[in-house]
Amino acid sequence: MDERPPFAKMNGLGNEIIVADMRGRADRVAPAAARALAADPATRFDQIMAVHDAKTPGTANFVEILNADGSSAQACGNGMRCVVQALAAETGIRRFTFETVAGILNAEEHPDGSISVDMGRPRFDWREIPLAEEFRDTRMIELQIGPIDAPVLHSPSVASMGNPHAIFWVDEDVWRYDLERFGPLLENHPIFPERANITIARVTAPDAITIRTWERGAGLTRACGSAACATAVSAARTRRTGRVVTVTVPGGPLAIAWRDDDHVIMTGPAEWEFSGRFDPATGAWSRDVEDVI
Numbered sequence: 001m002d003e004r005p006p007f008a009k010m011n012g013l014g015n016e017i018i019v020a021d022m023r024g025r026a027d028r029v030a031p032a033a034a035r036a037l038a039a040d041p042a043t044r045f046d047q048i049m050a051v052h053d054a055k056t057p058g059t060a061n062f063v064e065i066l067n068a069d070g071s072s073a074q075a076c077g078n079g080m081r082c083v084v085q086a087l088a089a090e091t092g093i094r095r096f097t098f099e100t101v102a103g104i105l106n107a108e109e110h111p112d113g114s115i116s117v118d119m120g121r122p123r124f125d126w127r128e129i130p131l132a133e134e135f136r137d138t139r140m141i142e143l144q145i146g147p148i149d150a151p152v153l154h155s156p157s158v159a160s161m162g163n164p165h166a167i168f169w170v171d172e173d174v175w176r177y178d179l180e181r182f183g184p185l186l187e188n189h190p191i192f193p194e195r196a197n198i199t200i201a202r203v204t205a206p207d208a209i210t211i212r213t214w215e216r217g218a219g220l221t222r223a224c225g226s227a228a229c230a231t232a233v234s235a236a237r238t239r240r241t242g243r244v245v246t247v248t249v250p251g252g253p254l255a256i257a258w259r260d261d262d263h264v265i266m267t268g269p270a271e272w273e274f275s276g277r278f279d280p281a282t283g284a285w286s287r288d289v290e291d292v293i
Contacts, residue, residue, distance in 0.1 A: 002277055004278055004279055004280075004285075005020060005021050005277065005280060006021045006276070006288075007019060007020045007021065007277065007278050007285070008021075008086050008273075008275045009042075009043060009273040009274050009275070009276070010082040010085070010086065010271060010273055011270070011271050011273065012077075012079065012081045012082055012251075012269065012270050012271070013078060013222060013251030013252045013254065013269065014222025014249075014250065014251030015047070015076075015079070015221055015223035015224060015225070016044060016045045016047075016221075017046065017047055017076075017078065017079045018037060018043065018045045018049070019048075019079075019082050019083055020048055020049065020051065020280070021051055022050045022051060022052045022064075022280070023051060024053065025052075025280075027280055027281070028052075028064065029048055029050045029064070029066060029280045030070075030280060030282075031070030031071070032070065032281070032282065032283065033278070033280050033281055033282055033283035034048055034066045034067070034068065034069075034070045034283065035069065036283025036284070037278065037283045037285065038068035040283075040285075043285060044068075045068060046068060046076075046079075046218040046221050047065055047066065047068075047073060047076045047078075047079045047218065048065070048066040049063055049065060049076065049079040049080070049082060049083050050063065050064040050065070051063055051083060051087070052064060054099065055099055056099050056104075059097045059104065060087070060093075060096045060097055060098060061083075061087075061098055062099045062100070063080070063083060063099070064100075064101075065101075067215075067218050068217060068218045068219070071217045072101070073216070073217060074100065074162040074163040075102050075161055075162035075163045075226045076225065077119055077161075077225020077226050077228070077266045078223050078224070078268070078270075079225075080098065080107055080225075081107070081117060081225070081268060081269070081270040082270045083096075083098070083107075084096055084107045084109050084115045084117070085109065085115060085270040086272075088109045094109045094110075095107070095108045095109075096108070100162070102120070102162030103162065105118060105119070105120065113269065114268065115267065115268065115269070116266065116267040117225070117265070117266050117267075118263050119162070119264040119265070120161070120162065120263060120264065121262045121263060121264070122159050122160065122161055122229070122233045122262075123159065123160040124138045124158075124159055124160075124237070128160055129158055129164045130160075130164065130193055130194060131158065131191055131192065131193075132191050132192070132193050133191065135158075138157065138159065139157050140155045140156070140157060140238070141155070141156060141157075141158055142155070143155070143156055143166070143186075143189065143191060145185060145186060152182070153168040153170070153177065153182060153186075153200070154168070155168075155169075156168045156169075157238060158196075159230045159233060160230075161229045161264065162226065163197060163226055164192055164194055164195070164196040164216070165198075165199060165227055165230035165234075166186065166197070166199065167201050167211075167227075167230060167234050168198070168199065168200050168201065169201055169202070169203070169238075169240070170200055170201070170202050171202065174200045174201070174212045175212070177212075179198070179200060179212055179213075179214050179220065180220055182198070182214075183214025184214070186214070187214060187216055195216045195217070196216060197213060197214070197216045197224060197227050198213065198214040198216075199211050199212070199224075199227045199230070199231055200212050200213075201235070203235060206241055207241060207242055207244060207246060208245060208246050208247075209232065209235055209240075209241065209245055209246075209247045209248070210247075210248045211227065211228065211231050212250060213227040213249070215227070221250075222250045223249040223250065223251040223254070224249065225254065225266050225268070228247040228249060228256055228266065229256055229264045229266055232245050232256035232258060233264060243257065243258040243259075244258070254267065254268040255267040255268065275287070276288050
């Protein structure tokens with residue numbers, strides 16, 4: 001009998017995800033295993049969503065999130081949609097309450113197959129994002145890249161959706177900016193003691209935003225759900241949009257609603273690719289003949 005835990009390779013609008021079924025086990029996915037899986041072209045991922053047994057009564061599961069570099073992540077909205085789709089297919093349940101290191105999270109699969117995730121309340125205080133120094137107004141902070149008198153990017157909005165985000169507002173096509181070059185520099189800027197997700201955002205209508213994101217610990221990504229949420233709430237805070245918007249990432253559109261109760265609801269798809277089993281210590285894996293988790 002193969003005692004290795006099963007996994008599902010999935011994606012949320014191109015955000016590459018591995019859902020690892022660690023239920024009933026005491027071990028965890030090791031950072032070395034995450035790095036090995038990320039290095040394999042077949043299992044290359046942005047985040048691993050490791051689904052463990054519940055720790056807190058009233059929750060379905062505890063979900064640990066790992067980045068491609070083996071570091072821990074606090075939030076991954078696209079990954080949570082993949083978790084919901086995998087568990088809904090297995091159990092027939094459509095509504096879930098999960099626990100992550102960032103807190104309790106509710107999610108639901110709808111009859112049309114789309115999945116909504118309650119990403120919780122955004123945080124704007126500089127200490128909660130966190131930033132290395134005080135900024136009383138985080139709608140715009142002093143940070144730029146490029147020449148002092150002609151910066152390429154400057155004055156981002158910053159927020160936390162359980163993980164830190166910096167959103168640089170631009171008036172031109174987001175693809176005109178060399179995010180692969182600037183992303184690592186900004187992610188690791190000293191102002192972000194826990195590093196940060198870096199997003200370039202352009203408002204295209206009162207209810208529409210287009211973004212690209214350099215994801216902390218993962219690099220360029222086709223979709224980052226928490227970045228879409230951070231962008232949406234920051235756009236509303238700076239009066240660029242209303243509180244209900246469509247955020248288009250390279251992989252497609254996400255519907256984001258910042259409700260009156262301060263919770264941010266993200267709705268979008270998830271897609272199954274294949275399944276297999278893996279060694280959570282080393283990352284060695286094999287593909288299932290049948291795609292079942």
